[in-house]
Amino acid sequence: MANFVLRSAEPKDVSDILRLIKELAKFEEMEEKVMLTEKDLLEDGFGDHPFYHCLVAEVPKDQSTEGFSVIGFAMYYFTYDPWIGKLLYLEDFYVMQEFRGFGIGSQILKVLSEISVKTRCSSMHFIVAENNKQSIEFYKRRGAADLSSEEGWRLFEIQKKDLVKMTAK
Amino acid sequence: MEYKLRKAEPKDVSDILRLVKELAKYEEMESQVTLTEKDLLEDGFGETPFYHCVIAETPGENSSDEPNVVGFAMYYFTYDPWVGKQLYLEEFYVMDKCRGLGIGSGILRHLSDLAMKTRCTGMMFVVAENNEPSVQFYKRRGAEDLSQEEGWRLFRFDKDSLVKMATPAEE
Numbered sequence: 001m002a003n004f005v006l007r008s009a010e011p012k013d014v015s016d017i018l019r020l021i022k023e024l025a026k027f028e029e030m031e032e033k034v035m036l037t038e039k040d041l042l043e044d045g046f047g048d049h050p051f052y053h054c055l056v057a058e059v060p061k062d063q064s065t066e067g068f069s070v071i072g073f074a075m076y077y078f079t080y081d082p083w084i085g086k087l088l089y090l091e092d093f094y095v096m097q098e099f100r101g102f103g104i105g106s107q108i109l110k111v112l113s114e115i116s117v118k119t120r121c122s123s124m125h126f127i128v129a130e131n132n133k134q135s136i137e138f139y140k141r142r143g144a145a146d147l148s149s150e151e152g153w154r155l156f157e158i159q160k161k162d163l164v165k166m167t168a169k
Numbered sequence: 170m171e172y173k174l175r176k177a178e179p180k181d182v183s184d185i186l187r188l189v190k191e192l193a194k195y196e197e198m199e200s201q202v203t204l205t206e207k208d209l210l211e212d213g214f215g216e217t218p219f220y221h222c223v224i225a226e227t228p229g230e231n232s233s234d235e236p237n238v239v240g241f242a243m244y245y246f247t248y249d250p251w252v253g254k255q256l257y258l259e260e261f262y263v264m265d266k267c268r269g270l271g272i273g274s275g276i277l278r279h280l281s282d283l284a285m286k287t288r289c290t291g292m293m294f295v296v297a298e299n300n301e302p303s304v305q306f307y308k309r310r311g312a313e314d315l316s317q318e319e320g321w322r323l324f325r326f327d328k329d330s331l332v333k334m335a336t337p338a339e340e
Contacts, residue, residue, distance in 0.1 A: 033252075079257065081259070
């Protein structure tokens with residue numbers, strides 16, 4: 001199997017991107033938390049200033065399930081470390097269940113690594129849920145280090161309601 | 170103390186680097202700062218800025234003196250696939266001698282305004298788990314520890330691993 005192609009996402013891909021985001025969220029039992037719309041994805045990814053970039057994995061129509069040819073994606077953007085400069089941040093990474101085990105995930109990671117090196121990023125960062133043993137092994141096999149373990153970093157968030165509270169003071 | 174907050178300009182890169190190094194020194198990691206003023210200039214003030222900075226300055230000793238840059242926050246925009254744009258607070262530091270005067274709170278308020286104006290749904294940042302004062306500073310303002318609540322762990326592929334994974338260059 002798996003004749004597949006990896007390419008940069010285009011505006012026409014936003015409905016597939018949203019579908020795959022929802023599928024991944026459903027897998028994490030969080031589907032109702034996805035508030036983003038195709039319109040947001042279009043404005044935010046394909047406007048003057050893209051806030052994210054996507055790679056999509058596509059298979060020929062005759063191999064696809066339910067008519068979908070886009071069967072995997074990676075969403076990433078660039079961040080900045082004040083000690084070493086540009087980093088590539090891998091935000092979302094998903095291949096549909098029935099297309100796993102064919103090297104699509106590995107290939108996506110390979111292309112992302114090339115993008116990182118080409119854009120002179122010093123490293124790639126991403127978060128993984130601590131109970132997602134499979135993913136942790138997938139990344140560790142390829143040399144990833146758990147910075148939460150090694151350096152004790154904890155990820156924090158201030159949500160909108162509290163940001164609004166701070167603006168009022 | 171009177172202080173002013175403003176957007177960083179190209180002329181500020183040497184102060185930004187100085188403060189980055191001061192904060193790194195405080196974490197006993199000063200030797201890990203390999204960034205130069207030239208990098209900061211290209212990366213922050215070129216066609217596509219990879220970061221933004223807010224600068225805090227206090228007046229000089231005499232009215233004719235240049236103001237002193239005493240604090241900064243470095244941030245950029247990230248993207249949450251569920252809710253969209255986020256403001257990511259990367260670095261946040263006020264010089265020791267200027268602490269306790271509301272400068273930090275002022276910077277955080279400024280960033281909150283900015284997040285709202287740019288239609289971000291939240292602000293994210295990492296804190297070292299043993300940095301109690303900072304953890305409390307943020308929790309007092311409503312911050313949640315997602316590492317604790319949602320079990321996220323931060324991972325990294327360093328350059329060596331990336332090069333190993335990337336396609337080898339043609340010989």
